[in-house]
Amino acid sequence: MKDKDPLNIIITGVGGQGNVLLSQLAGKALVRNGYHATIGETYGASQRGGAVMSHLRVSREKQYGPLIAQGQADIVLGLEPLEAMRVLAQYGNPDVIVVSNSRPIFPPAVSSGDAEYPTPEQIGGALKQLSRKAWLVDATDIALEMGAPILANIVMMGALVGTGLLPLGPELFETELAESLKRDRLDINITAFRRGLALVGDAA
Amino acid sequence: MANVATFEPGTAQLLMGNEGIARGALEAGIGFAAAYPGTPSSEIIGTLAEVAKEAGIYVEWSVNEKVALEAATAASFAGVRAIVAMKQNGLNVALDFLMGLGMTGTNAGLVLVTCDDPGALSSTEEEDSRPVAKWACLPLLEPATFQEEKDMTKWAFELSEALKTVCLLRGVTRTSHARGDVRIGESLPPNREAKFEAAVPLQYTSLPAPLKHGLAHQKMDRAREIFEDSPFNWYEGPEEPELLIVTCGSGWFYSLEAVEALGVEKTVGILKLGATWPLPEKLVRRRLARVEKVLVVEEIDPFLEGNLKELVGEDPAAVGAVKFYGKRSGHIPLSGEINPDIVTNALSRILGKEYEPVDADYAQKALGLTGLFTHPRMVGFCAGCPHRATFWSVKNALKMDGRGGFVTGDIGCYTMALGPTGFWQLKTAQAMGSAAGMACGFGNLGGFGFKQPVIAACGDSTFFHATIPALISGIYNRANYTLLVLDNSATAMTGFQPHPGTGVTAMGEPAPAIDIAAVCRALGLRVEVADPFDLKDTTKKLLDLIQDEGGVRVLVSRRECALVRARREKPAYRMRVDAARCIGESCGCARICTRVFQCPGLIWDAADGVAKIDEVICAGCGVCADVCPGGAIIREANQP
Numbered sequence: 001m002k003d004k005d006p007l008n009i010i011i012t013g014v015g016g017q018g019n020v021l022l023s024q025l026a027g028k029a030l031v032r033n034g035y036h037a038t039i040g041e042t043y044g045a046s047q048r049g050g051a052v053m054s055h056l057r058v059s060r061e062k063q064y065g066p067l068i069a070q071g072q073a074d075i076v077l078g079l080e081p082l083e084a085m086r087v088l089a090q091y092g093n094p095d096v097i098v099v100s101n102s103r104p105i106f107p108p109a110v111s112s113g114d115a116e117y118p119t120p121e122q123i124g125g126a127l128k129q130l131s132r133k134a135w136l137v138d139a140t141d142i143a144l145e146m147g148a149p150i151l152a153n154i155v156m157m158g159a160l161v162g163t164g165l166l167p168l169g170p171e172l173f174e175t176e177l178a179e180s181l182k183r184d185r186l187d188i189n190i191t192a193f194r195r196g197l198a199l200v201g202d203a204a
Numbered sequence: 205m206a207n208v209a210t211f212e213p214g215t216a217q218l219l220m221g222n223e224g225i226a227r228g229a230l231e232a233g234i235g236f237a238a239a240y241p242g243t244p245s246s247e248i249i250g251t252l253a254e255v256a257k258e259a260g261i262y263v264e265w266s267v268n269e270k271v272a273l274e275a276a277t278a279a280s281f282a283g284v285r286a287i288v289a290m291k292q293n294g295l296n297v298a299l300d301f302l303m304g305l306g307m308t309g310t311n312a313g314l315v316l317v318t319c320d321d322p323g324a325l326s327s328t329e330e331e332d333s334r335p336v337a338k339w340a341c342l343p344l345l346e347p348a349t350f351q352e353e354k355d356m357t358k359w360a361f362e363l364s365e366a367l368k369t370v371c372l373l374r375g376v377t378r379t380s381h382a383r384g385d386v387r388i389g390e391s392l393p394p395n396r397e398a399k400f401e402a403a404v405p406l407q408y409t410s411l412p413a414p415l416k417h418g419l420a421h422q423k424m425d426r427a428r429e430i431f432e433d434s435p436f437n438w439y440e441g442p443e444e445p446e447l448l449i450v451t452c453g454s455g456w457f458y459s460l461e462a463v464e465a466l467g468v469e470k471t472v473g474i475l476k477l478g479a480t481w482p483l484p485e486k487l488v489r490r491r492l493a494r495v496e497k498v499l500v501v502e503e504i505d506p507f508l509e510g511n512l513k514e515l516v517g518e519d520p521a522a523v524g525a526v527k528f529y530g531k532r533s534g535h536i537p538l539s540g541e542i543n544p545d546i547v548t549n550a551l552s553r554i555l556g557k558e559y560e561p562v563d564a565d566y567a568q569k570a571l572g573l574t575g576l577f578t579h580p581r582m583v584g585f586c587a588g589c590p591h592r593a594t595f596w597s598v599k600n601a602l603k604m605d606g607r608g609g610f611v612t613g614d615i616g617c618y619t620m621a622l623g624p625t626g627f628w629q630l631k632t633a634q635a636m637g638s639a640a641g642m643a644c645g646f647g648n649l650g651g652f653g654f655k656q657p658v659i660a661a662c663g664d665s666t667f668f669h670a671t672i673p674a675l676i677s678g679i680y681n682r683a684n685y686t687l688l689v690l691d692n693s694a695t696a697m698t699g700f701q702p703h704p705g706t707g708v709t710a711m712g713e714p715a716p717a718i719d720i721a722a723v724c725r726a727l728g729l730r731v732e733v734a735d736p737f738d739l740k741d742t743t744k745k746l747l748d749l750i751q752d753e754g755g756v757r758v759l760v761s762r763r764e765c766a767l768v769r770a771r772r773e774k775p776a777y778r779m780r781v782d783a784a785r786c787i788g789e790s791c792g793c794a795r796i797c798t799r800v801f802q803c804p805g806l807i808w809d810a811a812d813g814v815a816k817i818d819e820v821i822c823a824g825c826g827v828c829a830d831v832c833p834g835g836a837i838i839r840e841a842n843q844p
Contacts (some may be wrong), residue, residue, distance in 0.1 A: 028218045031385045034216075035385075041383070042325065065460070066378050085574050111799075125573070
């Protein structure tokens with residue numbers, strides 16, 4: 001899959017999880033190293049607890065449009081497990097690779113008692129059956145352990161890079177973190193990134 | 205850290221479409237930029253504001269879009285290139301000035317960027333702003349790629365100066381709020397010798413109007429000639445295609461993918477137009493003459509489609525018989541946003557070519573497995589949002605009053621009170637300022653048996669944008685209503701931009717902070733100010749105001765946006781639920797915290813039958829402790 005062009009990645013989650021920053025950091029690293037990258041983002045009202053999805057498309061050859069067509073995702077990165085599952089219904093295919101955070105964010109319908117959130121077994125099962133390979137990782141727990149739940153997005157960025165499916169190695173993404181983040185936040189983000197790297201195995 | 209002003213020419217940078225427009229403006233040597241924020245346009249002027257000092261330019265958040273355009277036009281008249289940006293609704297606000305400006309003309313390059321929101325992802329309406337170009341006699345550009353966002357913006361200034369008129373540049377959500385790699389060019393310094401000189405009488409007016417209207421049409425003739433050779437219009441495909449796609453803006457990438465997905469590169473051609481009004485007639489006729497079938501791919505309304513048909517109708521013999529497919533034929537929907545799948549399906553239907561994007565077995569399995577949970581994630585107020593607390597008090601005050609009172613609304617974060625997290629309290633949401641405007645009408649129906657109390661809800665930025673004239677109209681005409689200003693000290697919905705009440709300018713300079721309560725008092729009104737987190741006091745003041753019948757009275761519900769505060773401070777409280785005191789379903793509260801109050805920081809643990817705090821999401825505002833009738837939600841003050 002490393003040679004697939006374009007490589008179609010969907011990063012999904014809930015408003016406030018740092019989805020946009022994650023896709024932007026990954027995209028900047030790729031452009032800095034000579035790749036074409038396009039990111040389509042859902043924004044605006046979606047910041048307020050709605051589902052947020054970024055489509056990241058990577059190519060050696062040319063620039064692609066900001067939206068991935070149905071069934072064409074190569075990698076789904078879920079910052080929230082229910083959203084990862086939902087993305088597969090629209091963009092999945094038997095060869096897709098999935099890495100998802102295990103920690104749910106309950107939609108209002110669940111809090112209000114109008115709906116039940118699927119069990120971890122149901123979600124894990126769906127992700128496995130609808131992919132070539134799927135990992136559920138405890139990114140939020142790691143981030144909480146490190147003292148700031150927002151770091152889960154950088155843990156997940158590490159996990160994405162850890163699959164070995166992106167055309168750049170981890171050191172080039174770390175360079176991007178150093179270029180883009182504030183000095184006083186760098187060390188903790190590098191730690192989060194490395195903890196994410198270690199969560200998954202090579203899927204290439 | 206390099207930014208849009210300091211990027212090295214020749215390097216490739218990942219830029220958001222709106223940042224590309226900002227960079228293009230700097231490469232054109234602008235000196236002046238103005239806007240009122242509106243998704244998906246806000247980052248254009250926001251980006252320029254961040255680099256204003258380095259770039260030596262002036263940037264402002266104006267009070268509304270009309271003032272932004274007026275201010276930028278003044279810069280143009282004085283010889284300084286200027287850019288102004290707005291969303292589609294904003295263009296409506298600026299339109300009164302723009303129609304006359306099309307006849308008046310300009311001096312230094314003036315570019316108006318309008319960003320439409322197909323699918324209304326962040327809007328209260330879906331609107332295509334392009335017909336304004338035709339209506340006001342203005343040239344229209346529609347960038348399709350990230351590079352074009354930048355390059356066409358730069359070119360738009362040259363075009364504006366060549367024609368001496370405003371140039372419109374139209375973006376959509378998927379071009380403005382998407383990122384791609386862009387090759388950076390050289391930037392130019394602004395003109396530092398601004399001077400206003402009207403050499404000819406009436407030069408900077410639209411008078412005499414018939415004469416200036418005629419001149420505006422002549423400018424369009426000239427634009428048409430320029431567009432014939434524009435490098436932003438091109439054709440790709442076989443010389444005699446079976447079908448021609450004519451497209452612009454975001455439709456270009458989708459069309460390319462549709463052709464690729466169906467493998468019809470040898471039989472389908474694509475005419476990509478960057479300059480879409482006035483149409484480059486010769487170029488378009490030349491291509492239409494070689495085909496019998498045309499599919500038009502564009503966002504929102506069939507604007508390009510209609511103009512192509514008009515062109516064919518003017519001289520049918522020059523083109524021959526052409527069958528058009530697009531929005532009118534039903535192959536592309538007339539509402540909502542388009543995407544690669546919609547275009548591929550349209551193409552496959554016209555060509556009679558099978559297309560199955562997803563393996564049928566997989567699709568069926570996916571439907572079964574993911575169909576476990578079908579509830580959408582509704583947008584709502586954030587954890588700790590002061591608006592949720594305000595609308596809680598609104599709901600209770602109206603209930604206590606008991607006369608069927610209701611809330612008129614308009615546009616901002618508080619529009620979400622149309623839904624469950626604002627307890628469905630808002631009943632109308634049309635335009636900026638229309639809460640107060642509509643209250644003027646409801647509040648003068650007393651002679652027709654109307655007895656319901658009316659609350660008009662507006663935000664702080666909206667107060668300045670368009671509420672003030674409606675408020676004065678209501679006072680003058682003795683309308684009977686309560687104005688509720690939800691003052692969270694930011695233009696929160698669009699990205700927390702400052703406004704006249706915040707004491708700071710777009711460029712970060714200190715400014716006089718205009719006090720909303722003082723403005724209302726100066727108008728002779730009774731004004732109360734409340735902290736929405738004090739539910740008891742807010743409810744009491746609101747109830748008292750509602751019942752203080754006759755004329756306009758005001759409650760300012762003032763508390764900083766939780767997201768803005770969280771950037772600076774730790775949460776005020778650490779929240780927990782005392783499991784012994786939360787007796788769940790047997791309490792009689794019917795789970796008021798999670799079922800009704802619906803803060804995302806509260807979750808209902810069905811297995812244990814108790815409410816819980818989600819520590820990842822809770823903002824520590826403490827309000828839910830006052831909502832719980834059993835005293836089971838405990839707040840403990842955090843050390844500041």
